[in-house]
Amino acid sequence: MSMTATAGRAHADPHHIGLVIGHPGPAPKRIVTAYGFWVFLLSDIVMFSCFFAAYAVLADQTAGGPKGSEIFEQRNVAIETVCLLLSSFTCGMASIAADVRNRFWFYLGMAVTCLLGLIFLVIEFREFADLVARGYGPSRSAFLTSFFSLVGCHGLHVSAGILWLLTMMAQVFAKGFRADVLRRMMCFALFWHALDIVWVGVFSVVYLLGSGV
Amino acid sequence: MLGKLDWSAIPFDQPIPLIAGAVVLVGILAVLAWVVVKGHLPYLWHEWITSVDHKRIGVMYILLASVMLLRGGSDAIMMRIQQAVAYQSQGYLPPEHYNQIFSAHGTIMIFFVAMPFVIGLMNLIVPLQLGVRDVAFPTLNSVGFWLTATGALLVNLSLVIGEFARTGWLAFPPLSELSYSPGVGVDYYAWSLQISGIGTLVAGINLVTTVLKLRTKGMNYLRMPMFCWTTLASNLLIVAAFPILTATLAMLLLDRYLGFHFFTNEAGGNVMMFMNLIWAWGHPEVYILVLPAFGIFSEVVSTFSGKALFGYRSMVLATMAICVISFMVWLHHFFTMGAGPDVNAIFGIASMIIAIPTGVKIYNWLFTMYGGRIRFETPMLWSIGFMVTFIIGGLTGVLVAVPPADFILHNSMFLVAHFHNVIIGGVLFGAFAGFEYWFPKAFGFRLNDRWGKLAFWFTFLGFYVTFIPLYVAGMLGMTRRMQHYDVAAWRPWMLVAAVGMAVLTIGVICQIVQLVVSIRNREALRDRTGDPWDGRSLEWATSSPPPVFNFAFNPDVRGEDAYWDLKTHAKQQSLGHDAPEYHDIEMPRNSPTGFVCAFFATVMGFALIWHIWWMVILGGIGAFATFVVFAWRDHDEYVIPAEEVAAIDRVNLEERRSLVSMAGTV
Numbered sequence: 001m002s003m004t005a006t007a008g009r010a011h012a013d014p015h016h017i018g019l020v021i022g023h024p025g026p027a028p029k030r031i032v033t034a035y036g037f038w039v040f041l042l043s044d045i046v047m048f049s050c051f052f053a054a055y056a057v058l059a060d061q062t063a064g065g066p067k068g069s070e071i072f073e074q075r076n077v078a079i080e081t082v083c084l085l086l087s088s089f090t091c092g093m094a095s096i097a098a099d100v101r102n103r104f105w106f107y108l109g110m111a112v113t114c115l116l117g118l119i120f121l122v123i124e125f126r127e128f129a130d131l132v133a134r135g136y137g138p139s140r141s142a143f144l145t146s147f148f149s150l151v152g153c154h155g156l157h158v159s160a161g162i163l164w165l166l167t168m169m170a171q172v173f174a175k176g177f178r179a180d181v182l183r184r185m186m187c188f189a190l191f192w193h194a195l196d197i198v199w200v201g202v203f204s205v206v207y208l209l210g211s212g213v
Numbered sequence: 214m215l216g217k218l219d220w221s222a223i224p225f226d227q228p229i230p231l232i233a234g235a236v237v238l239v240g241i242l243a244v245l246a247w248v249v250v251k252g253h254l255p256y257l258w259h260e261w262i263t264s265v266d267h268k269r270i271g272v273m274y275i276l277l278a279s280v281m282l283l284r285g286g287s288d289a290i291m292m293r294i295q296q297a298v299a300y301q302s303q304g305y306l307p308p309e310h311y312n313q314i315f316s317a318h319g320t321i322m323i324f325f326v327a328m329p330f331v332i333g334l335m336n337l338i339v340p341l342q343l344g345v346r347d348v349a350f351p352t353l354n355s356v357g358f359w360l361t362a363t364g365a366l367l368v369n370l371s372l373v374i375g376e377f378a379r380t381g382w383l384a385f386p387p388l389s390e391l392s393y394s395p396g397v398g399v400d401y402y403a404w405s406l407q408i409s410g411i412g413t414l415v416a417g418i419n420l421v422t423t424v425l426k427l428r429t430k431g432m433n434y435l436r437m438p439m440f441c442w443t444t445l446a447s448n449l450l451i452v453a454a455f456p457i458l459t460a461t462l463a464m465l466l467l468d469r470y471l472g473f474h475f476f477t478n479e480a481g482g483n484v485m486m487f488m489n490l491i492w493a494w495g496h497p498e499v500y501i502l503v504l505p506a507f508g509i510f511s512e513v514v515s516t517f518s519g520k521a522l523f524g525y526r527s528m529v530l531a532t533m534a535i536c537v538i539s540f541m542v543w544l545h546h547f548f549t550m551g552a553g554p555d556v557n558a559i560f561g562i563a564s565m566i567i568a569i570p571t572g573v574k575i576y577n578w579l580f581t582m583y584g585g586r587i588r589f590e591t592p593m594l595w596s597i598g599f600m601v602t603f604i605i606g607g608l609t610g611v612l613v614a615v616p617p618a619d620f621i622l623h624n625s626m627f628l629v630a631h632f633h634n635v636i637i638g639g640v641l642f643g644a645f646a647g648f649e650y651w652f653p654k655a656f657g658f659r660l661n662d663r664w665g666k667l668a669f670w671f672t673f674l675g676f677y678v679t680f681i682p683l684y685v686a687g688m689l690g691m692t693r694r695m696q697h698y699d700v701a702a703w704r705p706w707m708l709v710a711a712v713g714m715a716v717l718t719i720g721v722i723c724q725i726v727q728l729v730v731s732i733r734n735r736e737a738l739r740d741r742t743g744d745p746w747d748g749r750s751l752e753w754a755t756s757s758p759p760p761v762f763n764f765a766f767n768p769d770v771r772g773e774d775a776y777w778d779l780k781t782h783a784k785q786q787s788l789g790h791d792a793p794e795y796h797d798i799e800m801p802r803n804s805p806t807g808f809v810c811a812f813f814a815t816v817m818g819f820a821l822i823w824h825i826w827w828m829v830i831l832g833g834i835g836a837f838a839t840f841v842v843f844a845w846r847d848h849d850e851y852v853i854p855a856e857e858v859a860a861i862d863r864v865n866l867e868e869r870r871s872l873v874s875m876a877g878t879v
Contacts, residue, residue: 023770026345026428039452040418043414043453043456050457050460050461050490139473139474142480148473149464167841171845180849
């Protein structure tokens with residue numbers, strides 16, 4: 001954005017605020033895409049916040065069933081967290097590799113990201129399956145309902161992310177590092193990092209706060 | 214194999230939906246047959262269904278809204294007749310059916326009439342006003358439209374296959390829970406809103422990005438036309454509020470499908486949480502609808518007064534203030550839930566505060582008209598009708614924002630009258646004003662003036678005759694959603710309201726006649742200059758209808774009222790445009806992605822409603838495959854060569870030169 005003084009351009013500044021901030025015109029495609037995707041991510045976080053709110057309202061409504069402190073296993077959650085945070089790092093490596101058009105490191109970074117994501121999902125799935133087997137499924141109490149929904153919603157996003165990740169690998173394989181593929185890769189990376197941020201919220205609100213009670 | 218679906222789903226014992234369904238089916242088949250026989254199918258497919266042109270998508274949104282307006286309107290007629298005849302009798306509608314009608318009426322009018330109408334107008338006009346070629350994500354735009362159409366289709370399917378919700382338009386639990394609504398009605402409701410809600414979110418993201426990132430050279434924030442500002446505010450609200458709806462409906466569906474306990478009576482579920490969530494979306498929704506209408510009135514009032522909008526900056530401020538405050542008032546929808554006087558007082562005051570920026574707007578419109586050369590064309594009539602009507606609606610709104618008053622008026626016909634007062638007087642009048650105002654831009658010819666004015670007067674008077682009696686009935690203690698009643702004092706008011714409904718219907722018929730007459734006389738009504746109203750913003754700077762690329766070269770904006778400026782300067786310097794230098798233009802290629810997505814969404818939605826699980830999986834795979842195929846495209850753009858751009862633009866410039874010599878008088 002360039003700034004020009006008003007002298008001689010009173011017409012451009014009818015309210016005499018002193019400065020005319022020139023607008024350069026439409027932004028380049030890369031900016032537009034990233035911006036739009038950010039707006040989508042914000043809306044997605046609004047959706048998550050509803051499930052967080054529901055969890056906050058229902059956390060004490062155990063209806064005679066187990067409380068959070070009785071079912072959460074710190075060790076599993078720690079491993080999950082490490083996996084997800086590491087995967088964010090490897091995803092970042094893959095993005096850098098894509099930017100410098102290095103296929104080998106791109107595939108390696110994406111493959112490790114995929115693997116870590118899958119490990120996360122397997123641990124989460126086992127936690128859920130174990131709870132259901134013990135009779136603590138989501139229909140046991142409102143607390144478990146909100147717990148399964150909030151954590152499951154995040155898990156669903158991770159699953160979709162892995163599907164997207166594999167599609168991206170296939171796209172780079174078939175199309176190479178074309179401009180539109182790179183834009184999609186950028187969106188995918190934003191998505192994956194955002195899931196990390198949401199997980200930090202889940203980890204803190206559900207597991208850390210819940211275990212103490 | 215077919216889940217819950219069997220022959221009992223077709224209501225053979227109920228003549229009204231069956232006959233209505235048959236008529237609609239015959240109508241659709243007739244239109245389809247006509248299209249195929251006349252050989253219009255390839256044209257429709259290539260030019261409209263797969264189009265990613267924002268103008269065409271906008272037109273299709275408005276077409277969808279108009280068709281659904283007829284559907285929602287017939288529901289309204291049926292309700293008014295029922296309440297007129299149901300004094301000490303059962304009326305002509307069985308309770309089951311009546312409950313479905315009022316639920317469907319509300320759902321359709323908000324989600325499938327008001328929403329597509331305003332989104333359609335925004336789609337059509339905003340890129341033109343910003344001086345750009347398209348929206349930020351053209352293909353996504355098409356996906357958004359077709360998902361909205363899917364939702365509308367599912368709602369209409371419920372007329373013949375199965376049933377619709379009997380819960381009111383917001384499906385409050387526990388009534389909407391499986392134990393009280395075991396049928397598929399609520400599932401129809403939830404899935405159609407879920408699917409169309411995703412379409413709306415997509416449109417919101419698209420328009421926010423368009424306004425913030427795609428303005429032409431020199432188009433500062435404080436030079437954007439008011440309609441762009443209100444579009445921005447409205448779509449920010451969509452992006453912030455619609456995910457709440459998605460989450461809430463997902464919770465309700467989890468309760469119904471998998472035995473979860475978000476909103477159930479037992480196992481610790483919390484019904485009031487649904488009220489909070491749904492209204493945290495629902496209140497901003499009101500402003501999502503009315504803010505674009507405010508933008509339309511700003512454009513119309515300024516154009517037909519021949520003056521720049523009075524207090525442009527205060528208007529921007531008021532718009533953004535409404536955008537923010539609308540998120541802080543949701544609890545006024547359930548003052549009676551027992552939140553306590555402190556909470557009620559805070560939300561009551563917050564609700565009343567919204568009247569301040571709205572008042573600023575009304576005064577600005579009045580001052581814009583003051584001292585102007587007012588032309589009473591049809592869009593201007595709708596705008597003035599709006600101002601009068603909306604003030605009444607706003608005042609009754611402040612009344613129900615007083616918690617003690619609300620304890621008396623809660624769930625009464627007074628409330629029904631209030632929100633129809635603001636939604637019809639605000640949103641619908643705005644939609645009609647925008648429709649009349651921008652019709653020549655979209656199609657290249659004006660609408661017939663006489664029929665337009667007749668439509669306005671019948672609708673305007675019909676509105677008052679219908680809804681003022683409902684205020685009175687509410688004051689007399691009549692509650693909403695009444696199947697039948699025994700109170701003699703309500704009867705006369707219900708009869709008057711039914712008469713008003715008839716007058717309103719004449720207004721609608723006038724509008725249909727207007728369309729037919731105008732299409733028939735389109736040669737006489739042709740708009741050759743692209744600027745039929747002596748307009749002020751950039752959409753009038755291009756031909757009507759605009760070429761696919763909107764502008765041959767990016768306009769350079771030097772101040773507010775960009776096109777008005779251009780005209781006056783051209784006149785002062787007694788020359789037309791300088792011969793511009795033309796370049797090749799890249800435009801996005803048409804794509805069936807949106808239509809195919811909607812096809813699979815329809816399959817999936819229908820399968821989910823009837824618990825046909827294999828079909829759900831099939832639909833899901835299809836939707837994913839569509840995205841992959843779309844992502845695999847190698848050529849997503851095509852080039853319009855500079856000579857072709859020049860040839861198209863030269864015609865436009867010729868017409869415009871003659872215009873410049875006449876118009877632009879300050």
